[in-house]
Amino acid sequence: MDNESAHTHEQRLRAALLAGLAGDGAAYHGFLKEMTAHLRAYFRRRLRGLPDEVEDLLQETLLALHNQRHTYDAAQPLTAWVHAIAKYKLIDMLRRRSHREQLHEPLDEHTELFASADLDAAEARRDLAMYLDQLPQQQRLPIIHMKLQGLSVAEAAAATGMSESAIKVGVHRGLKALAALFGGQS
Amino acid sequence: MKTDELVNMLASGNVGVEPHVVERRFMIGLGVGSIASVLLMITTLGLRPDLIEAARLPMFWFKCAFAASLAAASLVMVARLSRPGAPLGRAPTALASPLLVVWLLAALTLVIAAPEQRAEMLFGDTWTLCPLLIAMLAMPLLAGALWAVSGLAPTRLRLAGAASGLLAGALATLVYCVHCPEMAAPFIAVWYVAGIALPTVLGALLGPRLLRW
Structure with missing residues (x-):
């Protein structure tokens, strides 16, 4: 190039x-x-x-x-x-x-x-499912619903009974926690 | 896990970020740290009783300007160290300048002064306490600065930790200025700088532990 x-x-x-x-x-x-x-x-x-x-x-x-x-x-x-x-x-x-x-x-x-x-x-x-299992529920569920099943924030909130802001925070923190698990610093 | 799956996962849902996240993080961390530091100063040390008169003297404002310019330069330094690949540019020079100015002024003051006054200018009345008090006031600020940086992405952890400590020390010095009765440049050049160095070293030690991502 x-x-x-x-x-x-x-x-x-x-x-x-x-x-x-x-x-x-x-x-x-x-x-x-x-x-x-x-x-x-x-x-x-x-x-x-x-x-x-x-x-x-x-x-x-x-x-x-x-x-x-x-x-x-x-x-x-x-x-x-x-x-x-x-x-x-x-x-x-x-x-x-x-x-x-x-x-x-x-x-x-x-x-x-x-x-x-x-x-x-x-x-x-590494197996994503195995890492996801290690996350607390309030991080795991938002990631599964929003990031894997492609639901919107509102839909994910309705599906989990969590608030919309809890969903957003959960995704954010969950991905950070996942990065820490990937890096072996859990 | 397939990498494509990871990419799909990361790109789905809300991918936007709010603007000025970096700036906001520093504002929150340093804002809370500053409030805590001021409260700590007021409750444990108190304002200097002659603050109003002191505020008329150029040396009082020189001390404040020294601390403020050091804080500004170290804030720029920390912010750059928190973004991967951002060049430091002139930040290290900007950081060194206030130190050089205060050391130069201290040296001049000592040279001009009568020999019997020199020890008094250097040690004042509070040299044993001053660095420790600045370091104490810097603790909430160091916590705030490290919190701000830990949400960003420093790649040189020790340096980022040290710069956070320097920033905390410089801001704590600004807080300390309204308590501290010392007004001689040589005192500031040695003991204030020692007080700033303590949180800097602590930050350098904590950086690699707390700032990993």
Whole structure:
């Protein structure tokens, strides 16, 4: 990609994110999908020796992009923002990993040999349902209704008997808690 | 879990964010922290009895300006450190300037002063307490600043924690100015700065623990 098309590419992604921040779900979906491809390539290049970590880290980073999307400043280049988040998550994962390996080195090497089966590249090892189960009900239900079943705030409130603001807060806190669980810091 | 599913999940429902979340977070955190700090100062220390007369002296306003400019510069620093990939720009220079000015003024004052006055200018009457009192007044502000930053996305946690501590210390100094009777530049250059350094170090220690995301 030459410089100019990289520039227009960034402009387009940035416009999609800004539309998303203003509430346009479809634009935001497109933004996340493109980010997925870019970030996967980015992490693959940096984790040649750890191909199994790529998809997990990618999902962690997407969740972080989403949870921290309010920290994007429209005056700031989008690449700088995404890159800083991706790098932060990459370093965080490597640090956790080296810490884990110091604790049980010999065991890990064997199990890792078998863990690297030919899973679909787009599938992470973690299971969303299992993580959701660990969340308290007032966070789990709003996420299930709004984020997985696609109900509106009012519908989710009616379905759960929670107030609309409790639904919004529940989704917000639930996704934060999910990010913490993903990062192994529950 | 498939990544596409995660993306679908994240993009469904309400994805918009309210504008100025970052600014609002700092306003709430520092607002509550400031109120608590002022209440703490009034209940435990009290205003200096000669506040009205002191407010006529340039040195009183110099102290306030020193604390306020340090607070402003560290607020800019903290806000930038809270946004991933935001360049620090001139924020570190802006932070260093008030310190350099106060140190320069202190050095000049000491050089001009008669030798027997120098110790009094440096130690005043309250040097043993001053840094601790500033640090005490900084605690609610540090809590507020760390709360604000923890809802954002700092990527350099220790630095973000230190900058939060510096901000808390500078604001606490502003609060402390209306209590503290000391008016000599050398005193401020050493003991005020020591008082600000305490929450800064504490912030640097707490940052990596409290600011992870």
